Amino acid sequence: MAEITNIRSPRAKAARRLVKRAFRDRDRAFLAEGPQAVREALAVEGATVELFATTEARTRHADIVGAAAAAGVPVHRASGEVMAELTQTVTPQGIVAVCRFVHVPLAEAVPSGARLVAVLAHVRDPGNAGTVLRTADAAGADAVVFSGASVDPYNGKCVRASAGSLFHLPVATGAPVAEAVRQVREAGLRVLAADGAGTRTLDDADLSRPTAWVFGNEAWGLPAELLDLADEVVRVPIYGRAESLNLATAAGVCLYASARVQRQTLHAVEEPTTRRG
Secondary structure (H helix, E strand, O other): OOOEOOOOOHHHHHHHHHHOHHHHHHHOEEEEEOHHHHHHHHOOOOOEEEEEEOHHHHHHOHHHHHHHHHOOOOEEEEOHHHHHHHOOOOOOOOEEEEEEOOOOOHHHHOOOOOOEEEEEOOOOOHHHHHHHHHHHHHOOOOEEEEOOOOOOOOOHHHHHHHOOHHHOOOEEEOOOHHHHHHHHHHOOOEEEEEOOOOOEEOOOOOOOOOEEEEEOEOOOEOOHHHHOOOOEEEEOOOOOOOOOOOHHHHHHHHHHHHHHHHHHHHHHHHHHHHHHO
8 A cells, every 4th residue: 555645645635624614514525634533533434534543653553453444434644744634633643534424404403202312502612512512422421512603522622632532422503592492392391501600509500300401611601692592501610719611511510410429310210110020
């Protein structure tokens, strides 16, 4: 296999342009960088289009290369210089996949029976958005909704921050926040807005019911018109002297609080049934 040493080669050039959102939207494809993201992409049938790897990475991550070959995914050997152009990190890990878009329609992402959903409203920072996606995955959430005014979930920094979780749970994109709220309500979820202006704290909120959390912009939070869409506005209590929590941290606290209470409630319902059996 010949090594791709020129970023102007057709394959490398086509992949490199996916750094820009306009080309991602046109090709309906994006770049997943690093072994963790690539491994998770390959686990989703049909998600990976092709793979670029340096000689060193092909040896170090032989399992990934083998999985790609088994799935019929072309693997291109790329020089370090080409890899540096395909990645957006200071120290590239030597492996990048071109992947197809994986998001689903809003109604499919949030069907009846969903119990925990994160809705990102006007969230612009890709690192924060990707971290919320990863945290929602870890907390066992059913879906994450990126509103139309939020960052592109296929932004390179967002994909990296999600650490492969982009491929784990349903993600919906593009819907206005009001439409997302309507859909989660139709699915039977209560809507809680996380905001420092909340009159009720997380400690006092009823988290036992199926819940959709709405998280706002990193700098200015949720505007009044979005707070009005929620059933209740809840704030994370600050016990120390910090002024506030950043978006990703606050989202993690809220999602895990809901997940913990829901699991406790579910186990409390199941335990009597088990004892009777």
